[in-house]
Amino acid sequence: MKKLVLLMAMFTLFLATASIAEAHPGRLDGNGGHNCSDKSKAKGLCSGYHYHNGGSSSGGQSQSTPTPKATTAPVLTKVAVYLNNVKQHYTPGAYMKNGTTLVPMKAIFESLGATVAYESATKKVTATKGSKKIVLGVGNKMAYVDANGTTSTIALSHPAEIYQGTTMVPLRFVSQALGANVTFDEAALIVYISTN
Template identity: 30%
Template structure:
């Protein structure tokens, strides 16, 4: 902390330093720009700005070392581009509601190309608040015997001066986790809440089943992904069709042909051979896992999907979610 004095030179230097910090902060915030499915690193200064097109996107605000607030948008969430501003809301700006403890709150501002506020979306966005043991203890007043499902996400209704609860799901491994909710609301104030009162409609708690998303849209296969020999295997057909590919099956040769755009990929059940456009692919993942049939569903190693179809894959350990991104 600087010590006030009447020295004009020191005052000038202090003012210059403040201006430099403001310029630096503005520059850092600008790096959070997101365009069409490409996400730049989130900033931790309490605000970030993202430009969203009509394809999948993610906008993230860091609040501390581990706790993040993430907004995920599938393809065609809105019929035109959106400027999104995500800002942390200090507790002093919140209206107290006896029924809830507010763990974290964010202001979501959305405007279209004309500068008009976007209050509703064509498809639901996903809000994701990360939580940890400190959040649990603080919210529960150290009574961690209370159900973790008292965490939920709410939307502030200014006319009612109260939070409107959005159906939420809690992912929790005993130390860390996330709370998720989907809504087609647009701009507004959202918060991670803890219900101080028992309610028959608490959040759902996620199971250990692996979840699958393609371009941030949940895909529900008849058979869920699973882990075998430390590799994640995913259902091939539903991923391929979600990416606009066509899948053909040759039962005599036990051969799978995937056609996506100008690319054709061939693979065989029980074999590590993969051919793309007539050329063999050298796949590290094929060394320990090969395509296999479970019931009537063909499963392939997750990494093979990335290499063969030219997409990105990611694993969210907190929510046990496989992300496939074009």
């Protein structure tokens, strides 16, 4: 009887460890699977991408990629721009995004007498007008103004962004950086910029 109990215990132990013996090394991705290593393929442990812990398996070599989450693009409302009472035609034009009016920085700054340079490696925009130098990073909500050796900061209500290859900045920034008079007729969706 003792031999039968011992034999049953050994058989149960054998069955319990059989699934462990089939395991193999490999890091799991976010989907709970991975591609087999060359060593595992050579040993016949697997043949391609597969899942662990109950996921389905694929014998192919393709790597699983998670499905991207659907995002809705913000609604951009076109806004007309008048500079010293003359309608401007910019490409791309000004627009409202999430309650902030964004305007093309280079076109407007140059119309107001500044020179503008964009450094693609650092995503920094530098505008110069007289002794004033304005530096702004795309994606940042802070701009730096150096006037006559004194540096100050301007907090932006919305970070500068690239839209259709153009740096767009909040309308108020034009006034803060260059001292232009800026008004926005929200009902008519018209921006008025004046230097008078």
